[in-house]
Each structure stands twice: as C-alpha cells, then as structure tokens.
Amino acid sequence: MPNIAVFIEQRDGAFKKVAWQMISQARKLADANGGEVWGVLLGGDSAEAAAKAGAHGAHKVFAADGSFVTYDSERYGTALAAFCRAQKPDLVLVGATSMGRDLGPTAAAKLGCACISDAVGLAFAGGAWDVRRPVFAGKCFVDVVPKTAPAIVAIRPNAFVAQECGGAAAAVASFDAGQAGVTPKAVVREVVGSAGGRVELTEADIVVSGGRGIKGPENYAMIEELAGALNAAAGASRAVVDAGWVDYSHQVGQTGKTVGPNLYVACGISGAIQHLAGMSSSKCIVAINKDAAAPIFKVADFGIVGDLFEVVPELTKAVRAIRS
Numbered sequence: 001m002p003n004i005a006v007f008i009e010q011r012d013g014a015f016k017k018v019a020w021q022m023i024s025q026a027r028k029l030a031d032a033n034g035g036e037v038w039g040v041l042l043g044g045d046s047a048e049a050a051a052k053a054g055a056h057g058a059h060k061v062f063a064a065d066g067s068f069v070t071y072d073s074e075r076y077g078t079a080l081a082a083f084c085r086a087q088k089p090d091l092v093l094v095g096a097t098s099m100g101r102d103l104g105p106t107a108a109a110k111l112g113c114a115c116i117s118d119a120v121g122l123a124f125a126g127g128a129w130d131v132r133r134p135v136f137a138g139k140c141f142v143d144v145v146p147k148t149a150p151a152i153v154a155i156r157p158n159a160f161v162a163q164e165c166g167g168a169a170a171a172v173a174s175f176d177a178g179q180a181g182v183t184p185k186a187v188v189r190e191v192v193g194s195a196g197g198r199v200e201l202t203e204a205d206i207v208v209s210g211g212r213g214i215k216g217p218e219n220y221a222m223i224e225e226l227a228g229a230l231n232a233a234a235g236a237s238r239a240v241v242d243a244g245w246v247d248y249s250h251q252v253g254q255t256g257k258t259v260g261p262n263l264y265v266a267c268g269i270s271g272a273i274q275h276l277a278g279m280s281s282s283k284c285i286v287a288i289n290k291d292a293a294a295p296i297f298k299v300a301d302f303g304i305v306g307d308l309f310e311v312v313p314e315l316t317k318a319v320r321a322i323r324s
C-alpha cells in the first residue's frame with residue numbers, strides 16, 4: 001500500500017502551485033493502487049494548506065512543530081528526514097524548484113535513500129514506482145525504478161495538472177521536526193528577489209521568450225509587452241543573456257531555468273539543443289522566426305515564418321483586443 005508524502009513548499013506564506021499539481025497526481029495513483037496522500041508542511045498557515053491540499057486530494061497534512069521562516073538546508077533537511085523516519089511514506093515528492101532541488105538530496109542523504117531529480121512522469125506498476133526524467137539535455141527520457149523506501153523524487157513544475165477533486169480540508173497532525181541539536185553550518189540572512197513582482201518563469205502558465213533575433217536590448221520591451229498582455233513570464237535565450245540584454249534570471253535552457261508552461265512563445269530563437277533542454281516539455285510551443293529552416297520549428301506546434309518586429313506587436317495588439 002504505497003503512501004505518498006508531498007512537500008508543500010511555501011515562501012513567505014505563499015504556497016507553490018507545484019504542491020497541488022503533485023498532490024493531484026499522487027491522488028490518482030493512490031486511488032488506483034491504494035494508500036494515502038499526505039502533505040508535509042514546514043512553516044506557513046496549516047489551515048490554508050490543509051484546505052488546499054484536501055481540495056486537491058490529500059488525506060492528511062503533517063505540519064512540523066517549530067518555526068520555519070527562511071529556507072535552510074540543514075533545518076529543512078532534518079525536518080523532512082524526521083518526518084520520513086516517523087511516518088514511513090513509500091515515496092516523497094518535492095517540487096523541482098530551487099528549494100526542492102536542495103531539500104530532496106539533503107533529506108535523501110540523511111536517510112540514505114534514493115533521490116531522483118527533475119522528474120516529469122510518475123507511475124506505479126507491478127508493485128514498483130516508475131519515474132520518468134529527461135537525460136542528455138532532453139534528447140531522450142529514462143524510466144527509473146527506485147529501490148529504497150522511501151525514495152525522494154523532485155517533480156518539475158507543470159509536469160502534472162492541478163485538479164480539484166472537491167475534497168474537504170485534510171486533517172492536520174503535527175510532527176516532531178527533530179530540530180533539537182541542529183546547528184546550521186550557514187545561515188541565510190536575507191533572500192533578495194530579482195523578479196520584481198513579475199510572474200515567476202518556472203511557475204508560469206505562459207512564457208514568452210526572446211532570442212538574438214530581437215537584435216538589441218531596447219527591443220526586449222516588445223517581448224515584455226506581449227508577456228504582459230498574456231499575463232505571462234518573460235524568458236530569453238542564453239545569447240540574449242550573454243550579450244547583457246537581460247538579466248540571467250530570465251534565461252531558459254540547459255544552463256538556465258527549466259520551464260514547462262501550457263504555452264511557450266519563442267520569438268527570434270533558433271532552437272539550439274541547449275535552449276530546447278529548458279522548454280521542450282512545454283504543452284504547446286509557438287515559434288516566430290524569419291528562417292523557415294530554423295530548428296525551433298521541429299519542436300513547435302504552431303510556427304509563424306516572419307519578421308518578429310512585425311508579428312510580435314500585431315500579436316500583442318490582438319491579444320489586448322481579445323482580453324479587453
């Protein structure tokens with residue numbers, strides 16, 4: 001009977017929606033195979049977490065005792081490991097966010113268990129978990145079968161759909177987060193966000209990205225305008241970032257952020273393999289490029305062969321007209 005624990009990530013009290021996506025998927029697996037879905041909360045409003053987790057299919061939420069404000073590897077890792085030792089879930093899901101990518105391996109090292117990063121698929125068959133993840137910059141996928149219980153799996157944001165199933169608020173239980181005697185080797189004093197209130201790339205439903213085809217930094221405003229009209233996040237290729245036209249926090253790709261939105265609009269981006277590694281799991285890809293032979297069209301669901309300086313402003317105008 002596989003019980004699945006899902007880490008409910010929060011920063012400054014705001015929950016990451018990847019938690020509800022993972023709970024929805026976990027509930028589907030639990031309904032088909034038995035077992036329960038548990039939320040694990042370190043800090044944040046437990047009543048709000050329980051309501052949202054229950055609505056997406058969680059049976060229980062375990063809230064840590066003690067105060068968890070700023071993320072700290074040692075304290076959070078110890079807490080998640082303490083939870084696993086006490087409740088013995090078969091599988092633990094964390095979001096493949098900057099926090100989850102640190103927390104998963106930290107807790108796994110403390111537990112001596114398997115840790116699988118950057119997963120985009122999860123199934124349970126023949127009594128075993130089957131975790132799908134991309135390899136070789138997204139050129140192919142491997143299905144990994146963890147051999148420990150628990151196993152910790154980091155799931156990419158937007159890999160699964162968050163679905164409310166009409167459940168009541170999950171029951172809340174507290175757990176001993178094992179913090180006595182924890183002495184962090186480093187302390188985070190302050191987290192300074194660079195996104196300036198914009199939609200966060202890795203969480204966005206829609207991403208509009210600009211590549212070297214925009215020709216200069218002054219034209220990135222065109223990308224931001226289309227992104228603004230669509231309530232999307234604005235991304236960029238590495239060529240644009242390396243040229244200093246936009247900040248690195250916008251970079252999508254192998255050495256930037258991995259995104260998986262419902263819609264990805266690539267403007268003036270050639271479609272190098274390193275860029276595709278960060279966005280090819282997007283549900284729908286639209287490419288705007290003046291070169292009909294650009295590799296981006298091989299992964300695009302819709303392509304516009306044309307000059308982005310004509311197409312993008314027209315698109316922005318049309319979106320604004322529809323939205324008004």
Ligand SMILES: Cc1cc2nc3c(=O)[nH]c(=O)nc-3n(C[C@H](O)[C@H](O)[C@H](O)COP(=O)(O)OP(=O)(O)OC[C@H]3O[C@@H](n4cnc5c(N)ncnc54)[C@H](O)[C@@H]3O)c2cc1C
Pocket residue numbers: 210211212213214236237238239240251252253254255256257267268269270271272273274275278288289290291294306307308309
């Ligand atoms: C180890 C390594 C890691 C890397 N990591 C990343 C990464 O994380 N992310 C990333 O993006 N890249 C990464 N790269 C770089 C990658 O290989 C490419 O160089 C880069 O993605 C190219 O960016 P681009 O598509 O914007 O530019 P280009 O390849 O120069 O393409 C520009 C495109 O714009 C089109 N264009 C030009 N003018 C117009 C116009 N007026 N209208 C419409 N289209 C137009 C052109 O036809 C062309 O297809 C990495 C490379 C290496 C070696």
